[in-house]
Amino acid sequence: MTDPRLSDTSVFPDPVYKHTVLGPLFDGAKDHHAAGFRAIDRAHLVMLAETGILTAGEASNIARALDTIHAQVDPAKLVYTGEVEDYFFLIEKELKSRLGPDLGGRLHTARSRNDIDHTLFKLGLRERLNVLIEKALALHRALIDAAEREKATLIVAYTHGQPAQPTTFGHYLSAIIEFVGRDIERLFDAYGIVDRSPMGAAAITTSGFPIDRARVAELLGFAAPLQNSYSCIAGVDYITATYSALGLMFLHLGRPIQDFQVWTSFEVGQIYVPNSLVQISSIMPQKRNPVPIEHLRHLASQTWGRAQAMLGVMHNTPFTDMNDSEGETQAMGYQAFESAWRVLDLLASLVAQIRIDPARVAANISRSCITITELADSLVRREGLSFREGHEIAAAVAKAVVAMSGDLGSDGYAPFAEAFKKATGRKTTLDQKTYAELVSPEYFVAVRARYGGPAPEPLGAALAGYRQDASDLAARHGALLRRQSAAAHMLDERFDALKGAA
Structure with missing residues (x-):
């Protein structure tokens, strides 16, 4: 029997494969990762020059060519043709067309698409985590402000869907403040796993060239290189940690959002939503529909569902390089961030504007005997x-x-x-x-002056602690952003210096 490889006259890429896989991957890379590709190319080139793997002249010519490519090639206007396999090979093709195949191919010394890809994905997640944490911190502050404002405002607290005991809205909001703070901590924990550079792992075992992995990590604003090179390529816990933390935050937020929906109902009515956040009925003129709360609920659920989907894709995959964790999966996960940001912005706005209806609270307390x-x-x-x-x-x-x-x-x-x-x-x-x-409900609250209770003294102490926690979390994030900004500035300086090297 003839070996089919000897008679195979097909040409890559197969048109269906091009349409169903390569084209979408290319579009995802240019839409989500073009800036990351550029940063990685620049950082890797600086390192190759600093370690002597490339001469100053070689590095200078490559640097100038990369700048020309950046000026002349607009990723948004690129259309996948199948001439090259992916976005990485497109940039390499552009380099070779300007520098020749020998010099144009030297930038890829001691690296692989494997370590490039996972570095790209980490850069993409880090950027989105920065936005997510910033918005979560803003919600945290909005909740603290609202709790301060409402620390003496009586509400009915419910258990099992029934009126249970009086407390204050500030005490209720403080419970949300606490879990949001813990959720932000979980985001920082995930961030710490993302914040380790895979560059230098190459295909999976590093390289025989004298590369400086720590230098590339520094130039890209990572805390350090991820140590084990196999883990750089096969370990997807930076993905699972991120989407676990993300999913938990929105699972948790969905619960008070559901309370707000019930508390704005006509029958309960202890929360008043201002007109700016109320939609009217197209046929029933008496209706005041606090529809933003419904959008918060379903967007929080969508965020949780998308995060769970990311974990599901990672399940039962081999511990090796694999496409399951790569381009299209990453793009799917970014949708979770996009809905998450919307929830955090809208919820912070809602919390700042809603008020308690004291007459409805008083009536509900009176008829329910909850004191x-x-x-x-x-x-x-x-x-x-x-x-x-x-x-x-x-x-x-x-x-x-x-x-x-x-x-x-x-x-x-x-x-x-x-x-x-x-x-x-x-x-x-x-x-x-x-x-x-x-x-009386006032006495009920006042006498509950134990640690964690709704009385003025413990609640005031708690709120002061939450303020300090919020300040500490913001400072922690600010330090990360400053490190990354300084790294970007350092990379620009070193890359620009390369362009002028002899």
């Missing part, structure tokens, strides 16, 4: 009862007040006095004024 727990607690402290005795008396009072559709504070004293005498065989020492104070 009754404090009556039971107070009977323990003031009347010397066991909690179970106090609980049973309080339950009887709540049942009687609900039956008469009354108010716990103004209508509950008589049922209370009767229930107390029946349970203990004596009269209560509490008069009506004291009783009314004990079942």
